Amino acid sequence: MTTNGNAADLFGDLDAVRRRHHADHFAPRPLDRMRVLAIVGALAGVLVYGLVELEFSFAKIFGGLGRLGSIVGLMLPPDPETWAKAMVYGKALAETLAIALLGTLLAAVIAFPLSFFAARNVNASRVLHFFTRRGLDTIRGVDTLIWALIWINVVGLGPFAGVLAIMSADIGAFGKLFSEAMEAADRKPVEGVTAAGGSTAEAVRFGIVPQVLPVIASQILYYFESNTRSATIIGIVGAGGIGLHLSEQIRTLEWQHVSFLILMILVAVAIIDRISSRLRFAIIGPRAI
Amino acid sequence: MSATIAALPPAQRTALLRAYEAAVAAKRRRFMLGAAVLFLLVLVAGHTAEVDARKFFANIGNFTNYIARLFVLDNGASVLTDPAEWFWGLDKWLKLMGETVLIAYVGTMLGALGAFSLCFAASRNLTRSGAIVWTARRFLEFTRTVPEIVFALIFVVSFGLGPVPGVLAIAIHTMGALGKLFAEVVENIDMKPVEGVAASGGDWFAQVRFAALPQVLSNFASYGLLRFEINVRGAAVMGFVGAGGIGQTLVESIRKFYYSDVSALLILIIATVMIIDAATEVLRRRLIGAENRP
Numbered sequence: 001m002t003t004n005g006n007a008a009d010l011f012g013d014l015d016a017v018r019r020r021h022h023a024d025h026f027a028p029r030p031l032d033r034m035r036v037l038a039i040v041g042a043l044a045g046v047l048v049y050g051l052v053e054l055e056f057s058f059a060k061i062f063g064g065l066g067r068l069g070s071i072v073g074l075m076l077p078p079d080p081e082t083w084a085k086a087m088v089y090g091k092a093l094a095e096t097l098a099i100a101l102l103g104t105l106l107a108a109v110i111a112f113p114l115s116f117f118a119a120r121n122v123n124a125s126r127v128l129h130f131f132t133r134r135g136l137d138t139i140r141g142v143d144t145l146i147w148a149l150i151w152i153n154v155v156g157l158g159p160f161a162g163v164l165a166i167m168s169a170d171i172g173a174f175g176k177l178f179s180e181a182m183e184a185a186d187r188k189p190v191e192g193v194t195a196a197g198g199s200t201a202e203a204v205r206f207g208i209v210p211q212v213l214p215v216i217a218s219q220i221l222y223y224f225e226s227n228t229r230s231a232t233i234i235g236i237v238g239a240g241g242i243g244l245h246l247s248e249q250i251r252t253l254e255w256q257h258v259s260f261l262i263l264m265i266l267v268a269v270a271i272i273d274r275i276s277s278r279l280r281f282a283i284i285g286p287r288a289i
Numbered sequence: 290m291s292a293t294i295a296a297l298p299p300a301q302r303t304a305l306l307r308a309y310e311a312a313v314a315a316k317r318r319r320f321m322l323g324a325a326v327l328f329l330l331v332l333v334a335g336h337t338a339e340v341d342a343r344k345f346f347a348n349i350g351n352f353t354n355y356i357a358r359l360f361v362l363d364n365g366a367s368v369l370t371d372p373a374e375w376f377w378g379l380d381k382w383l384k385l386m387g388e389t390v391l392i393a394y395v396g397t398m399l400g401a402l403g404a405f406s407l408c409f410a411a412s413r414n415l416t417r418s419g420a421i422v423w424t425a426r427r428f429l430e431f432t433r434t435v436p437e438i439v440f441a442l443i444f445v446v447s448f449g450l451g452p453v454p455g456v457l458a459i460a461i462h463t464m465g466a467l468g469k470l471f472a473e474v475v476e477n478i479d480m481k482p483v484e485g486v487a488a489s490g491g492d493w494f495a496q497v498r499f500a501a502l503p504q505v506l507s508n509f510a511s512y513g514l515l516r517f518e519i520n521v522r523g524a525a526v527m528g529f530v531g532a533g534g535i536g537q538t539l540v541e542s543i544r545k546f547y548y549s550d551v552s553a554l555l556i557l558i559i560a561t562v563m564i565i566d567a568a569t570e571v572l573r574r575r576l577i578g579a580e581n582r583p
Contacts, residue, residue: 053388229436
Protein backbone atom coordinates (compact mmCIF):
# COMPACT_ATOMS: atom_id res chain seq x y z
CA MET A 1 0.00 0.00 0.00
CA THR A 2 1.31 3.41 -0.93
CA THR A 3 -1.07 5.31 1.28
CA ASN A 4 0.47 4.11 4.54
CA GLY A 5 2.27 7.36 5.18
CA ASN A 6 -0.82 9.44 4.48
CA ALA A 7 -3.00 7.24 6.65
CA ALA A 8 -0.56 7.66 9.56
CA ASP A 9 -0.78 11.42 9.11
CA LEU A 10 -4.56 11.25 9.06
CA PHE A 11 -4.83 9.20 12.20
CA GLY A 12 -2.13 11.22 13.89
CA ASP A 13 -4.39 14.19 13.41
CA LEU A 14 -7.51 12.40 14.60
CA ASP A 15 -7.72 14.45 17.79
CA ALA A 16 -7.63 17.63 15.79
CA VAL A 17 -10.44 16.31 13.57
CA ARG A 18 -12.47 15.50 16.67
CA ARG A 19 -11.88 18.99 18.06
CA ARG A 20 -13.00 20.60 14.83
CA HIS A 21 -16.33 18.78 14.89
CA HIS A 22 -18.94 18.64 17.58
CA ALA A 23 -17.83 16.23 20.25
CA ASP A 24 -21.27 14.64 20.57
CA HIS A 25 -21.17 13.42 16.98
CA PHE A 26 -18.63 10.86 18.13
CA ALA A 27 -19.82 10.27 21.68
CA PRO A 28 -21.47 6.91 22.24
CA ARG A 29 -25.10 7.21 23.23
CA PRO A 30 -25.72 4.68 25.99
CA LEU A 31 -29.41 5.54 26.26
CA ASP A 32 -30.13 4.85 22.59
CA ARG A 33 -28.13 1.66 22.70
CA MET A 34 -30.00 0.50 25.80
CA ARG A 35 -33.35 1.24 24.19
CA VAL A 36 -32.45 -0.82 21.15
CA LEU A 37 -31.25 -3.66 23.37
CA ALA A 38 -34.46 -3.49 25.43
CA ILE A 39 -36.68 -3.64 22.33
CA VAL A 40 -34.73 -6.51 20.79
CA GLY A 41 -34.68 -8.31 24.14
CA ALA A 42 -38.44 -7.94 24.59
CA LEU A 43 -39.17 -9.17 21.05
CA ALA A 44 -36.85 -12.15 21.47
CA GLY A 45 -38.23 -12.87 24.96
CA VAL A 46 -41.82 -13.08 23.72
CA LEU A 47 -40.63 -15.24 20.82
CA VAL A 48 -38.95 -17.72 23.18
CA TYR A 49 -41.97 -17.69 25.50
CA GLY A 50 -44.21 -18.38 22.50
CA LEU A 51 -42.06 -21.25 21.28
CA VAL A 52 -42.19 -22.86 24.73
CA GLU A 53 -45.89 -22.16 25.27
CA LEU A 54 -46.85 -23.56 21.84
CA GLU A 55 -44.95 -26.75 22.63
CA PHE A 56 -42.14 -26.48 20.15
CA SER A 57 -39.45 -29.07 20.73
CA PHE A 58 -36.41 -30.24 18.81
CA ALA A 59 -37.76 -33.77 18.69
CA LYS A 60 -41.03 -32.55 17.17
CA ILE A 61 -39.35 -30.27 14.64
CA PHE A 62 -36.78 -32.80 13.45
CA GLY A 63 -39.25 -35.67 13.40
CA GLY A 64 -41.67 -33.47 11.44
CA LEU A 65 -38.98 -32.28 9.03
CA GLY A 66 -38.06 -35.91 8.36
CA ARG A 67 -41.66 -36.80 7.57
CA LEU A 68 -42.03 -33.61 5.51
CA GLY A 69 -38.96 -34.62 3.51
CA SER A 70 -40.40 -38.01 2.70
CA ILE A 71 -43.74 -36.39 1.76
CA VAL A 72 -41.96 -34.05 -0.65
CA GLY A 73 -40.19 -37.11 -2.07
CA LEU A 74 -43.53 -38.81 -2.61
CA MET A 75 -44.90 -35.67 -4.32
CA LEU A 76 -42.46 -35.96 -7.20
CA PRO A 77 -43.20 -36.07 -10.01
CA PRO A 78 -46.62 -34.31 -10.00
CA ASP A 79 -49.05 -36.72 -11.63
CA PRO A 80 -52.85 -36.85 -11.77
CA GLU A 81 -52.65 -40.50 -12.94
CA THR A 82 -55.56 -40.38 -15.41
CA TRP A 83 -56.81 -37.87 -17.95
CA ALA A 84 -60.26 -37.97 -16.43
CA LYS A 85 -58.83 -36.85 -13.08
CA ALA A 86 -56.90 -34.05 -14.77
CA MET A 87 -60.09 -32.88 -16.46
CA VAL A 88 -61.92 -32.85 -13.12
CA TYR A 89 -59.13 -30.73 -11.62
CA GLY A 90 -59.18 -28.42 -14.62
CA LYS A 91 -62.88 -27.85 -14.19
CA ALA A 92 -62.36 -27.16 -10.48
CA LEU A 93 -59.70 -24.61 -11.36
CA ALA A 94 -62.07 -22.86 -13.77
CA GLU A 95 -64.65 -22.82 -10.98
CA THR A 96 -62.05 -21.22 -8.69
CA LEU A 97 -61.34 -18.45 -11.19
CA ALA A 98 -65.07 -17.89 -11.70
CA ILE A 99 -65.57 -17.59 -7.93
CA ALA A 100 -62.78 -15.04 -7.68
CA LEU A 101 -64.08 -12.96 -10.60
CA LEU A 102 -67.70 -12.87 -9.51
CA GLY A 103 -66.89 -12.37 -5.83
CA THR A 104 -64.61 -9.42 -6.60
CA LEU A 105 -67.06 -7.77 -9.01
CA LEU A 106 -70.08 -8.16 -6.73
CA ALA A 107 -68.10 -6.77 -3.81
CA ALA A 108 -67.03 -3.78 -5.89
CA VAL A 109 -70.60 -3.11 -7.09
CA ILE A 110 -71.91 -3.18 -3.51
CA ALA A 111 -68.98 -1.35 -1.90
CA PHE A 112 -68.93 1.55 -4.40
CA PRO A 113 -72.14 3.23 -3.21
CA LEU A 114 -71.29 2.45 0.42
CA SER A 115 -67.91 4.12 0.11
CA PHE A 116 -69.58 7.50 -0.53
CA PHE A 117 -71.00 7.29 2.97
CA ALA A 118 -67.61 6.37 4.40
CA ALA A 119 -65.72 9.23 2.71
CA ARG A 120 -65.46 12.29 4.91
CA ASN A 121 -65.30 14.78 2.06
CA VAL A 122 -68.50 13.43 0.48
CA ASN A 123 -70.61 12.57 3.48
CA ALA A 124 -70.94 15.53 5.82
CA SER A 125 -72.77 13.57 8.52
CA ARG A 126 -70.27 12.56 11.20
CA VAL A 127 -72.59 9.94 12.67
CA LEU A 128 -73.33 8.21 9.36
CA HIS A 129 -69.63 8.31 8.49
CA PHE A 130 -68.70 6.72 11.82
CA PHE A 131 -71.24 3.91 11.58
CA THR A 132 -70.43 3.10 7.94
CA ARG A 133 -66.73 2.90 8.76
CA ARG A 134 -67.26 0.68 11.83
CA GLY A 135 -69.67 -1.52 9.88
CA LEU A 136 -67.09 -2.00 7.13
CA ASP A 137 -64.43 -2.76 9.78
CA THR A 138 -66.65 -5.44 11.28
CA ILE A 139 -67.25 -7.09 7.90
CA ARG A 140 -63.53 -6.96 7.22
CA GLY A 141 -62.73 -8.51 10.60
CA VAL A 142 -64.43 -11.79 9.63
CA ASP A 143 -62.19 -14.02 7.53
CA THR A 144 -63.25 -15.33 4.09
CA LEU A 145 -63.30 -18.90 5.42
CA ILE A 146 -65.69 -17.95 8.23
CA TRP A 147 -67.94 -16.14 5.74
CA ALA A 148 -67.88 -19.29 3.62
CA LEU A 149 -69.09 -21.39 6.55
CA ILE A 150 -71.91 -18.92 7.23
CA TRP A 151 -73.03 -18.74 3.57
CA ILE A 152 -72.99 -22.53 3.28
CA ASN A 153 -75.77 -22.51 5.86
CA VAL A 154 -77.78 -20.22 3.57
CA VAL A 155 -77.25 -21.42 -0.03
CA GLY A 156 -75.84 -24.88 0.64
CA LEU A 157 -72.50 -26.43 -0.29
CA GLY A 158 -70.98 -25.42 -3.62
CA PRO A 159 -69.24 -22.62 -5.48
CA PHE A 160 -72.09 -20.11 -5.04
CA ALA A 161 -71.35 -20.02 -1.29
CA GLY A 162 -67.74 -19.30 -2.24
CA VAL A 163 -68.75 -16.36 -4.43
CA LEU A 164 -70.80 -14.90 -1.59
CA ALA A 165 -67.97 -15.47 0.91
CA ILE A 166 -65.39 -13.64 -1.23
CA MET A 167 -67.95 -10.91 -1.85
CA SER A 168 -68.68 -10.44 1.87
CA ALA A 169 -65.04 -10.32 2.93
CA ASP A 170 -64.18 -7.86 0.16
CA ILE A 171 -67.05 -5.44 0.72
CA GLY A 172 -65.30 -4.32 3.90
CA ALA A 173 -61.91 -3.99 2.25
CA PHE A 174 -63.24 -2.22 -0.85
CA GLY A 175 -65.40 0.15 1.17
CA LYS A 176 -62.35 1.23 3.13
CA LEU A 177 -60.03 1.53 0.11
CA PHE A 178 -62.57 3.32 -2.13
CA SER A 179 -63.47 5.86 0.54
CA GLU A 180 -59.79 6.50 1.22
CA ALA A 181 -59.28 7.11 -2.49
CA MET A 182 -62.15 9.60 -2.43
CA GLU A 183 -60.72 11.38 0.60
CA ALA A 184 -57.39 11.68 -1.19
CA ALA A 185 -59.04 13.24 -4.27
CA ASP A 186 -58.07 16.78 -5.26
CA ARG A 187 -60.60 19.34 -3.97
CA LYS A 188 -60.18 21.79 -6.84
CA PRO A 189 -62.44 20.04 -9.41
CA VAL A 190 -65.17 19.88 -6.74
CA GLU A 191 -64.81 23.58 -6.05
CA GLY A 192 -64.88 24.23 -9.78
CA VAL A 193 -68.17 22.39 -10.27
CA THR A 194 -69.69 24.10 -7.22
CA ALA A 195 -68.52 27.52 -8.43
CA ALA A 196 -70.13 26.89 -11.81
CA GLY A 197 -73.44 26.30 -10.02
CA GLY A 198 -73.42 22.52 -9.73
CA SER A 199 -75.26 20.74 -6.94
CA THR A 200 -73.53 18.49 -4.41
CA ALA A 201 -74.46 15.42 -6.40
CA GLU A 202 -72.99 16.98 -9.54
CA ALA A 203 -69.86 17.97 -7.64
CA VAL A 204 -69.39 14.34 -6.60
CA ARG A 205 -70.24 12.99 -10.04
CA PHE A 206 -68.04 15.33 -12.09
CA GLY A 207 -65.51 16.44 -9.45
CA ILE A 208 -64.64 13.29 -7.51
CA VAL A 209 -65.72 10.21 -9.47
CA PRO A 210 -63.53 10.83 -12.54
CA GLN A 211 -60.52 11.20 -10.24
CA VAL A 212 -61.08 7.98 -8.30
CA LEU A 213 -62.29 5.63 -11.06
CA PRO A 214 -58.81 4.67 -12.31
CA VAL A 215 -57.60 4.09 -8.73
CA ILE A 216 -60.67 1.99 -7.99
CA ALA A 217 -60.27 -0.04 -11.18
CA SER A 218 -56.69 -0.84 -10.33
CA GLN A 219 -57.62 -1.81 -6.77
CA ILE A 220 -60.31 -4.15 -8.10
CA LEU A 221 -57.76 -5.83 -10.35
CA TYR A 222 -55.33 -6.13 -7.47
CA TYR A 223 -57.97 -7.77 -5.31
CA PHE A 224 -58.92 -10.09 -8.15
CA GLU A 225 -55.33 -11.31 -8.07
CA SER A 226 -55.38 -11.89 -4.34
CA ASN A 227 -58.86 -13.44 -4.47
CA THR A 228 -57.65 -16.06 -6.93
CA ARG A 229 -55.45 -17.20 -4.07
CA SER A 230 -58.29 -17.07 -1.50
CA ALA A 231 -60.64 -18.89 -3.87
CA THR A 232 -58.23 -21.81 -4.04
CA ILE A 233 -58.72 -22.50 -0.34
CA ILE A 234 -62.39 -21.92 0.40
CA GLY A 235 -63.10 -25.38 -1.02
CA ILE A 236 -61.51 -26.71 2.17
CA VAL A 237 -64.73 -25.91 4.02
CA GLY A 238 -66.90 -27.02 1.08
CA ALA A 239 -67.49 -23.77 -0.78
CA GLY A 240 -66.43 -24.92 -4.24
CA GLY A 241 -63.30 -24.64 -6.29
CA ILE A 242 -60.06 -26.53 -6.34
CA GLY A 243 -59.57 -26.45 -2.55
CA LEU A 244 -62.05 -29.28 -2.08
CA HIS A 245 -59.89 -31.63 -4.17
CA LEU A 246 -56.73 -30.32 -2.56
CA SER A 247 -57.85 -31.05 0.99
CA GLU A 248 -59.30 -34.42 -0.06
CA GLN A 249 -56.07 -35.53 -1.70
CA ILE A 250 -54.04 -34.38 1.31
CA ARG A 251 -56.31 -36.28 3.71
CA THR A 252 -56.08 -39.45 1.61
CA LEU A 253 -52.30 -38.94 1.29
CA GLU A 254 -52.30 -38.95 -2.53
CA TRP A 255 -49.19 -36.80 -2.68
CA GLN A 256 -48.63 -36.85 -6.45
CA HIS A 257 -52.15 -35.49 -6.93
CA VAL A 258 -51.46 -32.85 -4.29
CA SER A 259 -48.34 -31.59 -6.04
CA PHE A 260 -50.17 -31.59 -9.37
CA LEU A 261 -52.94 -29.44 -7.86
CA ILE A 262 -50.44 -27.06 -6.26
CA LEU A 263 -48.65 -26.76 -9.60
CA MET A 264 -51.95 -25.93 -11.32
CA ILE A 265 -52.66 -23.24 -8.73
CA LEU A 266 -49.19 -21.74 -9.12
CA VAL A 267 -49.49 -21.57 -12.90
CA ALA A 268 -53.01 -20.11 -12.79
CA VAL A 269 -52.03 -17.48 -10.22
CA ALA A 270 -48.94 -16.54 -12.23
CA ILE A 271 -51.01 -16.08 -15.42
CA ILE A 272 -53.66 -14.02 -13.63
CA ASP A 273 -50.95 -11.88 -12.02
CA ARG A 274 -49.37 -11.25 -15.40
CA ILE A 275 -52.66 -10.24 -17.06
CA SER A 276 -53.80 -8.11 -14.18
CA SER A 277 -50.54 -6.22 -13.77
CA ARG A 278 -50.62 -5.51 -17.54
CA LEU A 279 -54.13 -4.09 -17.22
CA ARG A 280 -53.26 -2.11 -14.10
CA PHE A 281 -50.26 -0.66 -15.89
CA ALA A 282 -52.52 0.33 -18.80
CA ILE A 283 -55.00 1.99 -16.44
CA ILE A 284 -52.80 3.96 -14.05
CA GLY A 285 -49.32 3.75 -15.54
CA PRO A 286 -46.22 2.68 -13.62
CA ARG A 287 -47.46 4.20 -10.36
CA ALA A 288 -47.84 1.46 -7.77
CA ILE A 289 -50.82 1.25 -5.46
CA MET B 290 -65.14 46.58 -20.56
CA SER B 291 -65.83 43.60 -22.63
CA ALA B 292 -63.38 41.44 -24.50
CA THR B 293 -64.25 39.52 -27.61
CA ILE B 294 -62.79 36.14 -28.25
CA ALA B 295 -61.87 35.68 -31.86
CA ALA B 296 -63.55 32.61 -33.31
CA LEU B 297 -61.49 30.21 -35.33
CA PRO B 298 -62.05 30.18 -39.09
CA PRO B 299 -64.81 27.66 -39.87
CA ALA B 300 -62.54 25.28 -41.81
CA GLN B 301 -60.15 24.96 -38.91
CA ARG B 302 -62.97 24.68 -36.40
CA THR B 303 -64.75 21.83 -38.17
CA ALA B 304 -61.46 19.98 -38.49
CA LEU B 305 -60.79 20.37 -34.77
CA LEU B 306 -64.32 19.36 -33.82
CA ARG B 307 -64.15 16.30 -36.05
CA ALA B 308 -60.82 15.23 -34.52
CA TYR B 309 -62.27 15.71 -31.03
CA GLU B 310 -65.35 13.66 -31.85
CA ALA B 311 -63.22 10.93 -33.40
CA ALA B 312 -61.06 10.78 -30.25
CA VAL B 313 -64.11 10.59 -27.97
CA ALA B 314 -65.71 7.94 -30.17
CA ALA B 315 -62.53 5.85 -30.12
CA LYS B 316 -62.39 6.06 -26.34
CA ARG B 317 -66.05 5.10 -26.09
CA ARG B 318 -65.56 2.16 -28.47
CA ARG B 319 -62.66 0.89 -26.37
CA PHE B 320 -64.76 1.18 -23.24
CA MET B 321 -67.71 -0.64 -24.84
CA LEU B 322 -65.41 -3.41 -26.03
CA GLY B 323 -63.99 -3.81 -22.52
CA ALA B 324 -67.47 -3.84 -21.03
CA ALA B 325 -68.64 -6.46 -23.53
CA VAL B 326 -65.66 -8.72 -22.76
CA LEU B 327 -66.27 -8.33 -19.04
CA PHE B 328 -69.97 -9.08 -19.49
CA LEU B 329 -69.17 -12.28 -21.40
CA LEU B 330 -66.68 -13.31 -18.72
CA VAL B 331 -69.29 -12.71 -16.02
CA LEU B 332 -71.84 -14.85 -17.89
CA VAL B 333 -69.36 -17.72 -18.27
CA ALA B 334 -68.21 -17.35 -14.65
CA GLY B 335 -71.78 -17.24 -13.40
CA HIS B 336 -72.54 -20.47 -15.20
CA THR B 337 -69.35 -22.14 -13.93
CA ALA B 338 -69.86 -21.07 -10.32
CA GLU B 339 -73.48 -22.28 -10.35
CA VAL B 340 -74.79 -18.85 -9.44
CA ASP B 341 -78.50 -19.14 -8.98
CA ALA B 342 -80.25 -15.87 -8.29
CA ARG B 343 -83.55 -17.63 -7.56
CA LYS B 344 -81.95 -19.85 -4.93
CA PHE B 345 -80.23 -16.81 -3.50
CA PHE B 346 -83.40 -14.75 -3.15
CA ALA B 347 -85.40 -17.75 -1.95
CA ASN B 348 -82.84 -18.34 0.80
CA ILE B 349 -81.74 -14.82 1.62
CA GLY B 350 -84.24 -14.97 4.48
CA ASN B 351 -82.13 -17.80 5.90
CA PHE B 352 -79.19 -15.45 6.05
CA THR B 353 -80.97 -12.74 8.01
CA ASN B 354 -82.59 -15.41 10.17
CA TYR B 355 -79.22 -16.99 10.76
CA ILE B 356 -77.62 -13.70 11.75
CA ALA B 357 -80.55 -12.90 14.03
CA ARG B 358 -80.46 -16.41 15.49
CA LEU B 359 -76.80 -15.89 16.43
CA PHE B 360 -77.92 -13.40 19.05
CA VAL B 361 -80.44 -15.64 20.76
CA LEU B 362 -79.58 -17.94 23.65
CA ASP B 363 -80.63 -21.60 23.78
CA ASN B 364 -83.55 -20.74 26.06
CA GLY B 365 -84.96 -18.38 23.42
CA ALA B 366 -84.06 -15.11 25.12
CA SER B 367 -81.90 -12.42 23.56
CA VAL B 368 -78.21 -12.68 24.41
CA LEU B 369 -78.29 -9.22 25.95
CA THR B 370 -80.54 -10.47 28.77
CA ASP B 371 -77.81 -12.72 30.11
CA PRO B 372 -74.26 -11.73 29.06
CA ALA B 373 -72.77 -14.21 31.52
CA GLU B 374 -74.58 -17.06 29.79
CA TRP B 375 -73.65 -15.66 26.36
CA PHE B 376 -69.92 -15.54 27.15
CA TRP B 377 -70.04 -18.66 29.36
CA GLY B 378 -66.72 -19.95 28.08
CA LEU B 379 -64.87 -16.64 28.29
CA ASP B 380 -61.90 -17.95 30.32
CA LYS B 381 -61.33 -20.84 27.94
CA TRP B 382 -61.90 -18.65 24.87
CA LEU B 383 -59.57 -15.90 26.04
CA LYS B 384 -56.87 -18.52 26.55
CA LEU B 385 -57.46 -19.80 23.00
CA MET B 386 -57.45 -16.25 21.66
CA GLY B 387 -54.14 -15.67 23.45
CA GLU B 388 -52.78 -18.80 21.81
CA THR B 389 -54.00 -17.50 18.44
CA VAL B 390 -52.21 -14.18 18.87
CA LEU B 391 -49.10 -16.02 20.03
CA ILE B 392 -49.22 -18.25 16.93
CA ALA B 393 -49.43 -15.11 14.79
CA TYR B 394 -46.56 -13.46 16.69
CA VAL B 395 -44.18 -16.43 16.56
CA GLY B 396 -45.09 -17.09 12.92
CA THR B 397 -44.51 -13.44 12.00
CA MET B 398 -41.16 -13.31 13.83
CA LEU B 399 -39.84 -16.54 12.32
CA GLY B 400 -41.10 -15.51 8.87
CA ALA B 401 -39.59 -12.03 9.20
CA LEU B 402 -36.24 -13.55 10.21
CA GLY B 403 -36.37 -15.81 7.14
CA ALA B 404 -37.36 -12.90 4.91
CA PHE B 405 -34.60 -10.76 6.40
CA SER B 406 -31.93 -13.34 5.70
CA LEU B 407 -33.11 -13.78 2.10
CA CYS B 408 -34.08 -10.25 1.04
CA PHE B 409 -30.53 -8.97 0.46
CA ALA B 410 -29.80 -11.96 -1.75
CA ALA B 411 -32.99 -11.20 -3.72
CA SER B 412 -32.04 -7.54 -4.38
CA ARG B 413 -30.41 -6.77 -7.68
CA ASN B 414 -28.46 -3.77 -6.39
CA LEU B 415 -26.64 -5.66 -3.64
CA THR B 416 -26.20 -9.09 -5.22
CA ARG B 417 -24.20 -9.23 -8.43
CA SER B 418 -24.94 -12.83 -9.28
CA GLY B 419 -28.08 -13.07 -11.38
CA ALA B 420 -28.44 -16.76 -10.53
CA ILE B 421 -28.63 -16.11 -6.78
CA VAL B 422 -31.17 -13.29 -7.24
CA TRP B 423 -33.29 -15.48 -9.54
CA THR B 424 -33.24 -18.46 -7.17
CA ALA B 425 -34.04 -16.37 -4.09
CA ARG B 426 -36.91 -14.62 -5.89
CA ARG B 427 -38.47 -17.81 -7.25
CA PHE B 428 -38.26 -19.42 -3.81
CA LEU B 429 -39.96 -16.42 -2.17
CA GLU B 430 -42.59 -16.42 -4.92
CA PHE B 431 -43.36 -20.08 -4.32
CA THR B 432 -43.79 -19.66 -0.55
CA ARG B 433 -45.92 -16.58 -1.14
CA THR B 434 -48.26 -18.08 -3.71
CA VAL B 435 -49.16 -21.31 -1.91
CA PRO B 436 -51.84 -20.26 0.60
CA GLU B 437 -50.85 -20.68 4.23
CA ILE B 438 -53.78 -22.97 4.93
CA VAL B 439 -52.46 -25.40 2.29
CA PHE B 440 -49.09 -25.41 4.04
CA ALA B 441 -50.98 -25.97 7.30
CA LEU B 442 -52.85 -28.97 5.84
CA ILE B 443 -49.56 -30.57 4.76
CA PHE B 444 -47.75 -29.67 7.99
CA VAL B 445 -50.54 -31.14 10.10
CA VAL B 446 -49.81 -34.47 8.42
CA SER B 447 -46.08 -34.25 9.06
CA PHE B 448 -45.88 -32.41 12.41
CA GLY B 449 -49.11 -33.64 13.99
CA LEU B 450 -52.15 -31.66 15.17
CA GLY B 451 -51.62 -28.58 17.32
CA PRO B 452 -50.18 -25.07 17.06
CA VAL B 453 -46.76 -26.11 15.69
CA PRO B 454 -47.94 -26.67 12.08
CA GLY B 455 -49.96 -23.45 12.27
CA VAL B 456 -46.92 -21.43 13.32
CA LEU B 457 -44.76 -23.00 10.61
CA ALA B 458 -47.39 -22.46 7.92
CA ILE B 459 -47.73 -18.78 8.84
CA ALA B 460 -43.96 -18.41 9.07
CA ILE B 461 -43.36 -19.86 5.58
CA HIS B 462 -46.06 -17.76 3.95
CA THR B 463 -44.91 -14.64 5.81
CA MET B 464 -41.35 -15.25 4.66
CA GLY B 465 -42.51 -15.11 1.05
CA ALA B 466 -44.73 -12.07 1.45
CA LEU B 467 -42.28 -10.05 3.55
CA GLY B 468 -39.26 -11.18 1.54
CA LYS B 469 -40.71 -9.58 -1.58
CA LEU B 470 -41.55 -6.32 0.21
CA PHE B 471 -38.17 -6.22 1.99
CA ALA B 472 -36.32 -6.80 -1.29
CA GLU B 473 -38.27 -3.94 -2.90
CA VAL B 474 -37.27 -1.64 -0.03
CA VAL B 475 -33.63 -2.68 -0.37
CA GLU B 476 -33.68 -2.04 -4.12
CA ASN B 477 -34.85 1.52 -3.51
CA ILE B 478 -32.07 2.54 -1.11
CA ASP B 479 -29.56 5.27 -1.76
CA MET B 480 -26.48 3.47 -3.10
CA LYS B 481 -23.95 6.12 -2.05
CA PRO B 482 -23.40 4.76 1.49
CA VAL B 483 -22.90 1.28 0.00
CA GLU B 484 -20.29 2.66 -2.37
CA GLY B 485 -18.69 4.47 0.54
CA VAL B 486 -18.33 1.31 2.60
CA ALA B 487 -17.12 -0.63 -0.44
CA ALA B 488 -14.58 2.12 -1.21
CA SER B 489 -13.16 1.99 2.31
CA GLY B 490 -12.67 -1.76 1.96
CA GLY B 491 -15.82 -3.19 3.53
CA ASP B 492 -16.83 -6.66 2.41
CA TRP B 493 -20.40 -7.62 1.40
CA PHE B 494 -21.55 -8.11 5.00
CA ALA B 495 -20.11 -4.77 6.08
CA GLN B 496 -21.90 -3.10 3.15
CA VAL B 497 -25.21 -4.63 4.15
CA ARG B 498 -24.72 -3.97 7.86
CA PHE B 499 -23.46 -0.38 7.79
CA ALA B 500 -24.83 1.02 4.51
CA ALA B 501 -28.06 -0.79 3.64
CA LEU B 502 -29.46 -1.79 7.03
CA PRO B 503 -29.74 1.69 8.61
CA GLN B 504 -31.73 2.83 5.58
CA VAL B 505 -34.24 0.01 5.55
CA LEU B 506 -34.82 -0.99 9.17
CA SER B 507 -37.77 1.29 9.94
CA ASN B 508 -39.53 0.24 6.73
CA PHE B 509 -38.93 -3.41 7.58
CA ALA B 510 -40.44 -2.91 11.02
CA SER B 511 -43.46 -1.17 9.53
CA TYR B 512 -44.09 -3.98 7.04
CA GLY B 513 -43.55 -6.54 9.81
CA LEU B 514 -46.24 -4.91 11.95
CA LEU B 515 -48.65 -4.84 8.99
CA ARG B 516 -48.01 -8.53 8.41
CA PHE B 517 -48.57 -9.34 12.09
CA GLU B 518 -52.01 -7.78 11.80
CA ILE B 519 -52.79 -9.94 8.76
CA ASN B 520 -51.42 -13.03 10.46
CA VAL B 521 -53.70 -12.62 13.48
CA ARG B 522 -56.64 -13.01 11.08
CA GLY B 523 -54.89 -15.96 9.46
CA ALA B 524 -54.14 -17.64 12.79
CA ALA B 525 -57.81 -17.37 13.77
CA VAL B 526 -58.74 -19.82 10.98
CA MET B 527 -55.75 -22.17 11.34
CA GLY B 528 -57.86 -24.26 13.69
CA PHE B 529 -60.19 -25.09 10.75
CA VAL B 530 -57.61 -27.64 9.63
CA GLY B 531 -56.44 -28.60 13.12
CA ALA B 532 -53.47 -26.26 13.32
CA GLY B 533 -54.16 -24.66 16.71
CA GLY B 534 -55.81 -21.50 17.98
CA ILE B 535 -59.43 -20.46 18.36
CA GLY B 536 -60.51 -21.64 14.88
CA GLN B 537 -61.17 -25.21 16.00
CA THR B 538 -63.72 -24.09 18.59
CA LEU B 539 -65.31 -21.67 16.12
CA VAL B 540 -65.72 -24.22 13.33
CA GLU B 541 -67.19 -26.72 15.79
CA SER B 542 -69.76 -24.27 17.09
CA ILE B 543 -70.73 -23.26 13.53
CA ARG B 544 -71.11 -26.87 12.40
CA LYS B 545 -72.96 -27.95 15.55
CA PHE B 546 -75.26 -24.87 15.46
CA TYR B 547 -74.25 -23.48 18.89
CA TYR B 548 -75.60 -20.13 17.72
CA SER B 549 -74.82 -17.84 20.63
CA ASP B 550 -71.31 -19.32 20.93
CA VAL B 551 -70.66 -18.41 17.30
CA SER B 552 -71.56 -14.77 17.86
CA ALA B 553 -69.56 -14.61 21.10
CA LEU B 554 -66.48 -16.10 19.42
CA LEU B 555 -66.82 -13.83 16.38
CA ILE B 556 -67.12 -10.77 18.62
CA LEU B 557 -64.02 -11.89 20.50
CA ILE B 558 -62.06 -12.36 17.27
CA ILE B 559 -63.22 -9.09 15.71
CA ALA B 560 -62.46 -7.15 18.91
CA THR B 561 -58.98 -8.65 19.13
CA VAL B 562 -58.28 -7.91 15.46
CA MET B 563 -59.48 -4.31 15.88
CA ILE B 564 -57.36 -3.74 19.00
CA ILE B 565 -54.27 -5.12 17.26
CA ASP B 566 -55.06 -3.06 14.14
CA ALA B 567 -55.22 0.11 16.23
CA ALA B 568 -52.08 -0.72 18.22
CA THR B 569 -49.98 -1.53 15.15
CA GLU B 570 -51.31 1.59 13.43
CA VAL B 571 -50.05 3.75 16.31
CA LEU B 572 -46.67 2.02 16.28
CA ARG B 573 -46.37 2.38 12.50
CA ARG B 574 -47.24 6.08 12.64
CA ARG B 575 -44.48 6.56 15.20
CA LEU B 576 -42.00 4.57 13.13
CA ILE B 577 -42.75 6.54 9.98
CA GLY B 578 -42.71 9.77 11.96
CA ALA B 579 -39.30 8.89 13.39
CA GLU B 580 -38.04 8.22 9.89
CA ASN B 581 -39.24 11.52 8.45
CA ARG B 582 -37.89 13.59 11.33
CA PRO B 583 -35.18 15.95 10.00
